[in-house]
Amino acid sequence: MSRITNDLDSVNQFDDTGLYPAINSAFTLLITTVLMLVVSWQLSIAVVLIAPLVLLMMSFTSRYSGPAFAQLQERTGALNGAAEELITGDRTVKAYRVEAIANQRMAELSDQAREAGTRANFVALTAMPLSAMLSNLDVALVALAGGWLSVKGTIDVGTVATFFIFARTFARPLNQFAQILNMALQARAGATRVFEILDEQPEIVDRSSATAITSVEGAVEMEHVDFSYVPGVPILHDVSLLARPGQKIGLVGPTGAGKSTIINVITRYYDVQAGDIRLDGTSIYDVEQLSLRQQVGMVLQEPYLFSDTVMANLRYSRLDATDDECVEAAKAAGAHSFITTLADGYDTVLSGGGSSLSQGQRQLITIARVILANRPVLILDEATSSVDTRTERKLQEALATLMEGRTSFVIAHRLSTIRDADVIVAIADGRVVDVGSHDELMAAGGFYHQLYMSQFRDGSLPAANA
Numbered sequence: 001m002s003r004i005t006n007d008l009d010s011v012n013q014f015d016d017t018g019l020y021p022a023i024n025s026a027f028t029l030l031i032t033t034v035l036m037l038v039v040s041w042q043l044s045i046a047v048v049l050i051a052p053l054v055l056l057m058m059s060f061t062s063r064y065s066g067p068a069f070a071q072l073q074e075r076t077g078a079l080n081g082a083a084e085e086l087i088t089g090d091r092t093v094k095a096y097r098v099e100a101i102a103n104q105r106m107a108e109l110s111d112q113a114r115e116a117g118t119r120a121n122f123v124a125l126t127a128m129p130l131s132a133m134l135s136n137l138d139v140a141l142v143a144l145a146g147g148w149l150s151v152k153g154t155i156d157v158g159t160v161a162t163f164f165i166f167a168r169t170f171a172r173p174l175n176q177f178a179q180i181l182n183m184a185l186q187a188r189a190g191a192t193r194v195f196e197i198l199d200e201q202p203e204i205v206d207r208s209s210a211t212a213i214t215s216v217e218g219a220v221e222m223e224h225v226d227f228s229y230v231p232g233v234p235i236l237h238d239v240s241l242l243a244r245p246g247q248k249i250g251l252v253g254p255t256g257a258g259k260s261t262i263i264n265v266i267t268r269y270y271d272v273q274a275g276d277i278r279l280d281g282t283s284i285y286d287v288e289q290l291s292l293r294q295q296v297g298m299v300l301q302e303p304y305l306f307s308d309t310v311m312a313n314l315r316y317s318r319l320d321a322t323d324d325e326c327v328e329a330a331k332a333a334g335a336h337s338f339i340t341t342l343a344d345g346y347d348t349v350l351s352g353g354g355s356s357l358s359q360g361q362r363q364l365i366t367i368a369r370v371i372l373a374n375r376p377v378l379i380l381d382e383a384t385s386s387v388d389t390r391t392e393r394k395l396q397e398a399l400a401t402l403m404e405g406r407t408s409f410v411i412a413h414r415l416s417t418i419r420d421a422d423v424i425v426a427i428a429d430g431r432v433v434d435v436g437s438h439d440e441l442m443a444a445g446g447f448y449h450q451l452y453m454s455q456f457r458d459g460s461l462p463a464a465n466a
């Protein structure tokens with residue numbers, strides 16, 4: 001965030017207020033030098049003598065201040081990051097009464113930024129009066145050399161007088177350079193950080209031979225997939241699974257088992273290290289990512305809504321949907337009734353992240369989104385985990401209609417949600433430990449059976465806290 005605000009700003013500031021004077025000064029210097037040489041080369045030398053001194057001083061300044069400005073930009077970034085985090089996490093800070101620690105952290109980061117800023121600007125700003133002094137020295141040099149030359153009769157007094165003006169005209173742009181030097185150094189430090197991002201190569205890239213995939217049947221196959229987010233920390237081990245077109249696949253397993261990770265690799269948010277994933281028999285690595293994701297409708301585990309109207313948030317999944325289609329989708333998702341009770345109904349503007357809605361309401365809107373999206377493959381990652389069991393049961397019907405004819409992956413801790421799945425895949429520690437229908441897996445008495453029994457007291461009634 002700091003790079004696209006603060007760092008970009010420092011570049012912008014130089015561009016706005018520093019660049020024009022810099023170009024202007026460069027021209028003035030050039031033209032003055034030419035004019036001086038035409039009038040008297042001896043006096044020109046006296047005037048130009050200060051240029052190397054000023055340049056030397058500027059190079060010293062940039063060598064010292066440059067790194068300090070880089071540090072200032074970096075520390076400002078850390079400060080902005082911490083401010084954003086603490087404001088977002090404001091309730092947690094209050095809940096645990098750690099305001100003092102939060103304040104202290106901000107104070108430390110502010111101090112560090114101030115210290116780097118002082119160091120950077122102190123030297124950079126010293127350049128200004130120094131170069132002003134040097135330009136006065138210039139006038140003295142012209143007086144000295146001009147006096148001597150005119151006494152010798154080499155030049156006339158008029159030329160010397162002209163050179164007093166030249167000396168000023170020559171020194172002014174040099175002073176200007178010294179003045180905008182700190183701005184330029186800060187802009188360079190900011191630009192370096194902005195370019196670090198611009199130069200970053202995406203990890204997930206389409207192969208040059210990749211083609212667009214259109215209108216899929218929805219067969220999804222994972223074959224011997226190994227995956228780790230961080231090198232050396234394997235998360236998925238030899239995961240294979242097959243979803244035939246139109247099947248509902250239930251993914252179950254303990255927290256941290258790797259269920260969301262499986263979804264992340266199927267949709268190619270991450271590339272796997274070994275094995276292959278195929279959609280309708282084509283490796284997803286031979287397919288353009290954009291077209292791959294166009295086949296998939298997702299309700300993510302963390303529903304996210306934008307600071308916009310409810311209607312705009314619904315339409316997010318299909319930009320050409322009409323208002324009526326959005327309302328229809330909201331009705332199917334069971335979101336219509338609460339939306340109509342909002343202050344402006346569908347035109348109510350939601351606050352950032354949808355924080356003005358309950359967690360369950362947010363989920364209903366994201367479900368409406370996926371209904372509207374109308375994609376051949378569906379992914380529901382804990383899509384109904386935050387709604388009450390009665391709402392969930394009603395939703396199941398809507399979702400069942402939606403899933404008809406589509407391949408769907410449903411992740412749920414509440415096992416009643418996936419009981420009717422065609423295939424249930426139980427994951428533990430990143431490995432597939434059980435595959436089969438509910439009845440098969442119950443009969444087998446393995447991992448799924450244990451999981452199920454721990455949730456349902458007598459195999460039919462949901463436990464009170466389910």
Ligand SMILES: Nc1ncnc2c1ncn2[C@@H]1O[C@H](COP(=O)(O)OP(=O)(O)OP(=O)(O)O)[C@@H](O)[C@H]1O
Binds near residue numbers: 230257259
């Ligand atoms: N971006 C990431 N970088 C590194 N490790 C990650 C990342 N995301 C998840 N993990 C790790 O991968 C493992 C599997 O996480 P995953 O989110 O797939 O679990 P899950 O089965 O979906 O759990 P839950 O039921 O809690 O949603 C966890 O150990 C987690 O710490």
Ligand SMILES: [Mg+2]
Binds near residue numbers: 259260261301381
């Ligand atoms: Mg998960």
